Amino acid sequence: MKFPPDPxxxxxxxDYEAQRGLVDFPQLHxxxxxxxxxxxxxxxxxxxxxxxxLEGVPMRGTSFVGAILFFMHAPRADFTNADLVKADIDxxxxxxxxxxxxxxxxxxxxxxxxxGADFTGATLYDAFFHNADLRDVSFxxxxxxxxxxxxxRLAGARFDGATGAVDVDDPVDxxxxxxxxxxxxxxxxxLHAQGGTELTAWTPPAEHNDVRIFTKSMxxxxxxxxxxxxxxxxxKR
Numbered sequence: 138m139k140f141p142p143d144p145x146x147x148x149x150x151x152d153y154e155a156q157r158g159l160v161d162f163p164q165l166h167x168x169x170x171x172x173x174x175x176x177x178x179x180x181x182x183x184x185x186x187x188x189x190x191l192e193g194v195p196m197r198g199t200s201f202v203g204a205i206l207f208f209m210h211a212p213r214a215d216f217t218n219a220d221l222v223k224a225d226i227d228x229x230x231x232x233x234x235x236x237x238x239x240x241x242x243x244x245x246x247x248x249x250x251x252x253g254a255d256f257t258g259a260t261l262y263d264a265f266f267h268n269a270d271l272r273d274v275s276f277x278x279x280x281x282x283x284x285x286x287x288x289x290r291l292a293g294a295r296f297d298g299a300t301g302a303v304d305v306d307d308p309v310d311x312x313x314x315x316x317x318x319x320x321x322x323x324x325x326x327x328l329h330a331q332g333g334t335e336l337t338a339w340t341p342p343a344e345h346n347d348v349r350i351f352t353k354s355m356x357x358x359x360x361x362x363x364x365x366x367x368x369x370x371x372x373k374r
Contacts, residue, residue, distance in 0.1 A: 141175035143174075150180075165184045166185050172191050178197040180199060191214050197217045197219065206225060209229040219239050228249065231254050237259070242263055247268060258277070266284065272292045274291075
């Protein structure tokens with residue numbers, strides 16, 4: 138175990154360690170704390186790290202299933218083999234982070250800043266990347282089945298070896314110097330040109346149309362709510 142210099146973050150880990158063996162699901166509560174210098178690899182089952190500073194922190198193999206991780210500051214953090222299923226990562230900074238071989242299905246990654254991040258080999262089916270900055274990201278060999286990335290920025294991203302039927306109905310921004318939104322067949326062709334030759338277009342069954350329209354409406358509402366939450370969080374800090 139490697140503890141961070143920050144006393145409050147050190148105490149949060151010590152409190153977590155004290156729970157181990159005493160309760161079935163020990164929890165690490167570290168919202169707004171500074172974990173720089175720590176090693177959180179493999180230590181927690183359930184976590185609340187909203188707003189935490191995790192810049193460069195190793196979290197290899199850690200279980201964050203259903204965790205509250207929004208607004209993390211985690212550039213260059215190492216999440217290799219971490220389990221982020223159904224986690225809430227909205228609004229976090231993951232620039233140049235390593236997310237190789239993570240389990241990230243059904244997680245919410247809305248409005249993250251992840252330019253240069255590495256999602257190689259990640260499992261991301263049914264993940265939600267609404268308005269995310271995914272420029273220069275590697276999705277090589279990733280499972281992208283039914284991924285949703287309405288409004289995401291994808292310039293420079295690579296998809297070599299990626300698989301899955303992806304949602305191409307919503308527009309994404311592939312522009313470099315200025316915005317250039319594409320969707321449908323044009324988006325699928327662009328993905329193939331970026332190495333994603335195994336990716337196909339996902340077409341929902343007709344009986345799912347009403348559900349899909351409702352889901353998209355909810356996603357747009359959630360995007361507006363996220364902006365409100367971000368402004369509140371920044372004022373709070």
